[in-house]
Amino acid sequence: MNAQELKQISDWLIDGARSAASPPQMVAEFCESLVGAGLPLWRVGLFVRTLHPDLLGINFIWRPGAEVVAGSADHSFADSPEFKNSPLAIVFGEAREVRYRLDDPETKRFPFFDDMRAEGVTDYIALPLLTTAGYTHASSWSTKHGNGFSDEQLNALRSLMPPLTRLVEITNLRRTAALLLDTYVGNRAGERILAGQIRRGHADTMEAAIWLSDLRGFTALSDRLPSETVVDILNQYFDCQVHSIRTHGGEVLKFMGDGLLAVFPVTQRDGSVQQVCSRALEAARESRASVDAMHYQVGEALEHFRFGVALHVGKVLYGNIGGGNRLDFTCIGPAVNLAARLEKIAGRLHRTIVASEGFAGICAGGWSDLGEFPIAGFSKAERVYGLADEVPAS
Known part of the structure; x- marks a missing residue:
């Protein structure tokens, strides 16, 4: 990825990803622009914690040539073995990145990597999204390229996390406001309040x-x-x-x-x-x-x-x-x-x-x-x- 392409992607995020009408579309356009710039992505995950009485968080999974899959998890998921034995538990718990080549024997302790190896994934990195309010969201990036991610590619991804985080934070705050209003005052009343009444x-x-x-x-x-x-x-x-x-x-x-x-x-x-x-x-x-x-x-x-x-x-x-x-x-x-x-x-x-x-x-x-x-x-x-x-x- 050259500096000009990286700046264009960063500017697009900073400007609010205006060409994307929804979060799944934003994830799709973002990932496709990275692939177009030469980043050999196979699977990308965006994991956003929410303030909701029923939901712990929402997630978006992108793969090349497929629709972005949106999902959610309830609060019990935080105590599940699936989460506790995943690299994302480290990202959320310690607010730090996790990087593994999938031929590393250490990856055997994460069941998630068994599925990734079966798909031919060679390299994986999970990066925290650190919000201004002190919350941590997470993103994960994997490739099937034989040599994995280069240092230049990893640094490019790291440099895009701050603008991605700001966009995710703003979008999530707006969504949280709507969800909380719906929960506490009702959908129609919430619509009116958000509209300025x-x-x-x-x-x-x-x-x-x-x-x-x-x-x-x-x-x-x-x-x-x-x-x-x-x-x-x-x-x-x-x-x-x-x-x-x-x-x-x-x-x-x-x-x-x-x-x-x-x-x-x-x-x-x-x-x-x-x-x-x-x-x-x-x-x-x-x-x-x-x-x-x-x-x-x-x-x-x-x-x-x-x-x-x-x-x-x-x-x-x-x-x-x-x-x-x-x-x-x-x-x-x-x-x-x-x-x-x-x-x-x-x-x-x-x-x-x-x-x-x-x-x-x-x-x-x-x-x-x-x-x-x-x-x-x-x-x-x-x-x-x-x-x-x-x-x-x-």
Whole structure:
């Protein structure tokens, strides 16, 4: 590689790899430009740690003439023999490079190199990517060239690590921000925040199906079980709902103890109000089945659980609410208040799923009229509906 080619590649990285529309495309263009400059690459890996409750990191594997393969690893991978007995464990643990010719007997201690030798790999180097925040990502480079990598080629790779690291760091920070916002405030709210909707009082009115649920008997449960057990039960209980809500187009806005507030927005991309309400009802039916099947072993006793969910549809104010520099992206309005009152009525009636007259009228069929009830804070009584196929719990 001559100095001019190396500078062009470095400048491309420093400029943000603008010709690449995605991380896999960036990895592909980067590796292909190195091959074009004379670097005999066979396999390149980029390993990026993430700040995510479920994922330890993501990786991208490039080989000549093939699509870049993107993958991920959960947090348990850090304790697996596959990782602990790999050269990358040294890179991540000690933030230093690892270089081996594959005819070196020392490589026998790494099972990964057995596969590489079978492919005809002759030389391998793993280089750390040291971020400004003190984190370490990693890259690995291998060749099948008979003489392996030359010193000039290795120095060229080393010289490209700082600009590659800055690009990876910036891209990863942007991805981490999106993932954390999605995790903690929801996908749609996260999109709005990243788009700049961050000022207090900045809110929009939207029509939505509203979901408000809670776990029956949670106060008594909390009083008689250890707090760690209660947290584990809550996580399992919310798992019974969140997947169904998101699968059917809803967004979880808030967990309030054992309570859950979600909305199913009625927008052009989500379909008609009837379609949205039907999906919300289907999510409620799925969640009912999941909670019914949920059980938890506490000592010799087997705990079973019940929950209630109220469904309503109406206008909500959706945006930034809070005090000082502590904001919450949530929804408020009379429609949300009514859903909260209906959920309490569901508990009194020993029902799992109840709906307002507005929701039941839109999502017609399969409802029983449970009567008219006064609603605290509302001038008119509200007619409440329950599913006809549901037998009230004793």
